Amino acid sequence: xxxxxxxxxxxxxxxxxxxxxxxxxxxxxxxxxxxxxxxxxxxxxxxxxxxxxxxxxxxxxxxxxxxxxxxxxxxxxxxxxxxxxxxxxxxxxxxxxxxxxxxxxxxxxxxxxxxxxxxxxxxxxxxxxxxxxxxxxxxxxxxxxxxxxxxxxxxxxxxxxxxxxxxxxxxxxxxxxxxxxxxxxxxxxxxxxxxxxxxxxxxxxxxxxxxxxxxxxxxxxxxxxxxxxxx
Amino acid sequence: xxxxxxxxxxxxxxxxxxxxxxxxxxxxxxxxxxxxxxxxxxxxxxxxxxxxxxxxxxxxxxxxxxxxxxxxxxxxxxxxxxxxxxxxxxxxxxxxxxxxxxxxxxxxxxxxxxxxxxxxxxxxxxxxxxxxxxxxxxxxxxxxxxxxxxxxxxxxxxxxxxxxxxxxxxxxxxxxxxxxxxxxxxxxxxxxxxxxxxxxxxxxxxxxxxxxxxxxxxxxxxxxxxxxxxxxxxxxxxxxxxxxxxxxxxxxxxxxxxxxxxxxxxxxxxxxxxxxxxxxxxxxxxxxxxxxxxxxxxxxxxxxxxxxxxxxxxxxxxxxxxxxxxxxxxxxxxxxxxxxxxxx
Amino acid sequence: xxxxxxxxxxxxxxxxxxxxxxxxxxxxxxxxxxxxxxxxxxxxxxxxxxxxxxxxxxxxxxxxxxxxxxxxxxxxxxxxxxxxxxxxxxxxxxxxxxxxxxxxxxxxxxxxxxxxxxxxxxxxxxxxxxxxxxxxxxxxxxxxxxxxxxxxxxxxxxxxxxxxxxxxxxxxxxxxxxxxxxxxxxxxxxxxxxxxxxxxxxx
Numbered sequence: 001x002x003x004x005x006x007x008x009x010x011x012x013x014x015x016x017x018x019x020x021x022x023x024x025x026x027x028x029x030x031x032x033x034x035x036x037x038x039x040x041x042x043x044x045x046x047x048x049x050x051x052x053x054x055x056x057x058x059x060x061x062x063x064x065x066x067x068x069x070x071x072x073x074x075x076x077x078x079x080x081x082x083x084x085x086x087x088x089x090x091x092x093x094x095x096x097x098x099x100x101x102x103x104x105x106x107x108x109x110x111x112x113x114x115x116x117x118x119x120x121x122x123x124x125x126x127x128x129x130x131x132x133x134x135x136x137x138x139x140x141x142x143x144x145x146x147x148x149x150x151x152x153x154x155x156x157x158x159x160x161x162x163x164x165x166x167x168x169x170x171x172x173x174x175x176x177x178x179x180x181x182x183x184x185x186x187x188x189x190x191x192x193x194x195x196x197x198x199x200x201x202x203x204x205x206x207x208x209x210x211x212x213x214x215x216x217x218x219x220x221x222x223x224x225x226x227x228x229x230x231x
Numbered sequence: 232x233x234x235x236x237x238x239x240x241x242x243x244x245x246x247x248x249x250x251x252x253x254x255x256x257x258x259x260x261x262x263x264x265x266x267x268x269x270x271x272x273x274x275x276x277x278x279x280x281x282x283x284x285x286x287x288x289x290x291x292x293x294x295x296x297x298x299x300x301x302x303x304x305x306x307x308x309x310x311x312x313x314x315x316x317x318x319x320x321x322x323x324x325x326x327x328x329x330x331x332x333x334x335x336x337x338x339x340x341x342x343x344x345x346x347x348x349x350x351x352x353x354x355x356x357x358x359x360x361x362x363x364x365x366x367x368x369x370x371x372x373x374x375x376x377x378x379x380x381x382x383x384x385x386x387x388x389x390x391x392x393x394x395x396x397x398x399x400x401x402x403x404x405x406x407x408x409x410x411x412x413x414x415x416x417x418x419x420x421x422x423x424x425x426x427x428x429x430x431x432x433x434x435x436x437x438x439x440x441x442x443x444x445x446x447x448x449x450x451x452x453x454x455x456x457x458x459x460x461x462x463x464x465x466x467x468x469x470x471x472x473x474x475x476x477x478x479x480x481x482x483x484x485x486x487x488x489x490x491x492x493x494x495x496x497x498x499x500x501x502x503x504x505x506x507x508x509x510x511x512x513x514x515x516x517x518x519x520x521x522x523x524x525x526x527x528x529x530x531x532x533x534x535x536x537x538x539x540x541x542x543x544x545x546x547x548x549x550x551x552x553x554x555x556x557x558x559x560x561x562x563x564x565x566x567x568x569x570x571x572x573x574x575x
Numbered sequence: 576x577x578x579x580x581x582x583x584x585x586x587x588x589x590x591x592x593x594x595x596x597x598x599x600x601x602x603x604x605x606x607x608x609x610x611x612x613x614x615x616x617x618x619x620x621x622x623x624x625x626x627x628x629x630x631x632x633x634x635x636x637x638x639x640x641x642x643x644x645x646x647x648x649x650x651x652x653x654x655x656x657x658x659x660x661x662x663x664x665x666x667x668x669x670x671x672x673x674x675x676x677x678x679x680x681x682x683x684x685x686x687x688x689x690x691x692x693x694x695x696x697x698x699x700x701x702x703x704x705x706x707x708x709x710x711x712x713x714x715x716x717x718x719x720x721x722x723x724x725x726x727x728x729x730x731x732x733x734x735x736x737x738x739x740x741x742x743x744x745x746x747x748x749x750x751x752x753x754x755x756x757x758x759x760x761x762x763x764x765x766x767x768x769x770x771x772x773x774x775x776x777x778x
Contacts, residue, residue, distance in 0.1 A: 001480065008510075022771050026388075029241070048692065049633055049692075050633070051631065051632075051633055052691075052692040053628075053692075055505050056691060056692065058691070072687070074687065076682060076690050076692055079683075080680055080681055080683060080687040081680065082655065082678050082679060082680030082681065082684075083679045083680070085676055085677060085678045086655075086678045086680070089640075089655070089657055089676050089678055090677050092638070092657055092659075092676065092733050093638065095632045095633050095634060095638075096630060096632060096633075096638070096692070097691075110576055112259070115501055115554065115555030115556060116500045116501050116502055117555055119614070123321055140478070140499070140500050140542050141478045141500040141502045141503060142459070142478075142479075143458060143478075143479050143499075144458050144459075146542075147458075147459065147481065147540075147541040147542050148541040148542070149540050150542065150551060151542075151551045151552065151557055154550065154551045155552055155592040158552075168390050170630055172429075177480075191739065216639060227423065
């Protein structure tokens with residue numbers, strides 16, 4: 001496992017998410033990338049019941065890159081890595097921690113390989129509605145983010161506006177050996193910020209019911225709303 | 232050789248068949264004509280003589296002689312037919328023998344001819360292409376052989392230069408000088424190798440060296456350079472024989488096998504496969520049998536420059552990536568980083 | 576509680592328990608070595624540190640989770656285990672049955688559970704031998720207190736005897752396994768009497 005950097009890809013106004021994804025895929029294919037299957041990172045949020053003090057939020061994340069594992073992140077920052085039987089255990093704890101089905105998020109899309117780089121273009125959705133694009137770039141041969149950050153920046157510049165700094169979470173771990181947990185933490189942060197911006201967007205919208213009605217049929221409508229609040 | 236026998240047998244067989252056909256035709260002709268034929272055509276002139284000679288009671292004798300004639304004719308024809316058939320059989324056995332030899336040469340592919348669905352399977356055509364590839368490979372190999380035999384890459388000590396000095400010595404002193412082997416790179420003792428390695432270890436603190444000896448006296452060095460790469464170097468005495476470079480998080484150890492080092496399998500990553508190639512080239516460059524310790528030391532110095540593999544931009548194009556690879560080549564003199572295609 | 580779906584997906588543990596005094600343990604080990612698989616190898620040993628965490632659920636029932644760490648093989652993953660309420664059943668049922676979820680996890684599980692709101696109830700060291708026969712697992716172990724607290728090299732044993740357990744973990748509905756366990760337990764008589772033991776009745 002190399003170094004992974006996850007970034008949110010902005011959607012310009014007047015374009016649908018699918019258009020942007022198609023454009024990105026075209027860019028990558030012109031660069032010579034080959035499709036190597038699909039991927040999916042999903043996140044389910046559990047909230048603690050009233051008898052747990054202080055109250056906690058628990059995110060359970062699965063990554064198709066580690067299909068037998070399950071990552072449980074508490075809002076304290078602790079990340080437990082375990083096998084997928086943990087999902088069953090969460091069901092037995094349904095009296096203590098409960099999830100809202102509508103808050104299940106996932107980033108799903110195609111996986112590309114370009115030399116030693118792996119690029120994943122994922123469309124993020126909460127339930128049925130589209131919420132944004134996350135791009136994951138992995139550089140396999142290197143394990144220390146600090147060594148290869150400039151290299152990855154140059155690579156990302158080839159098909160997207162490359163970010164100036166690594167992800168907030170990664171900045172504190174630039175000289176440590178990268179682990180799969182670090183990937184999950186980045187996804188968790190991005191999911192949280194997307195969730196927050198969505199919440200803000202729905203609260204600014206005059207009718208909260210509008211969001212649910214926009215649903216799958218017109219995904220761009222939901223995006224167009226969430227964009228202005230982000231900036 | 233087999234071919235000539237073959238054609239002889241074929242021609243002999245064909246000739247025999249032709250004659251047999253003629254004979255059979257004659258035989259049937261004779262049989263269809265029967266005895267009447269003899270009286271009318273075959274011994275027409277004789278008949279005249281005989282009839283004139285035996286006027287009385289000659290009719291019977293003539294008939295008898297006719298029958299005898301017929302039988303004897305039949306006998307001669309059948310006898311020659313028999314001999315011809317024997318001839319044909321002998322040539323057939325010859326043919327059968329040589330054809331079986333051919334099928335032996337073809338091996339299993341001869342069986343392809345017996346495939347009823349011959350047209351549908353693509354085995355034959357792919358066999359042809361593979362034969363063509365084989366021929367091409369043979370051709371290239373012979374070319375490579377001639378080229379390589381011209382530029383000697385042999386690393387043994389007995390090259391033309393030492394032979395020349397040997398000859399010179401002989402002529403100078405007028406008597407043959409017994410050539411004594413100097414301490415070459417490959418006959419260092421194990422403790423000597425150990426001490427030199429410990430010396431290098433002190434010299435490069437961010438490079439950890441581990442010496443293992445899975446093949447007896449010759450050492451294998453397991454090197455970890457910072458947190459960038461791992462390498463395995465196989466030494467013969469103090470001459471570097473083989474290098475394999477892998478990523479920091481890849482393993483050389485084979486699972487479930489204690490103290491077993493895999494020096495052959497390549498890295499998963501293109502970068503390190505490239506670096507391995509360059510390292511093997513550098514190993515040949517730094518090779519010096521007279522000062523093996525110096526050679527290994529400069530090789531290590533060169534290898535040590537890879538600690539900046541991912542972070543150093545190319546000296547020439549000042550970029551980090553080319554073909555999605557960082558600068559994988561290091562100059563053997565000044566240790567500058569270059570891309571493979573940017574090399575000076 | 577969504578108990579039904581849990582029960583369907585979870586595994587069941589079929590178990591019989593018993594105990595044997597120290598002096599006779601050696602004979603039992605010989606017997607087990609002869610009965611179980613890999614009899615030619617020396618019996619496999621284990622030394623585990625078990626932490627028991629509990630939390631009170633809204634309905635008043637406590638939820639218990641067990642965390643096990645191997646002290647012999649430090650590179651093994653930690654083991655988190657949930658055990659459901661044991662079902663004794665009637666006379667016809669040969670073994671105790673309880674639902675069971677096994678999860679292998681990383682070493683920060685203790686921090687994780689306490690941050691989730693669980694409280695450490697008690698902990699102990701379990702040390703002994705493990706045998707396998709087909710799908711069956713047989714353990715002969717001794718329980719030690721951690722005295723003084725935190726001392727894992729303790730020799731404060733709880734009793735003068737060994738705990739003997741025969742168990743199989745399998746998907747729900749394989750009741751034939753219970754019979755298999757019972758017949759195996761028969762072969763260990765009269766050395767050790769393996770029974771269905773309900774911990775609730777012991778209290």
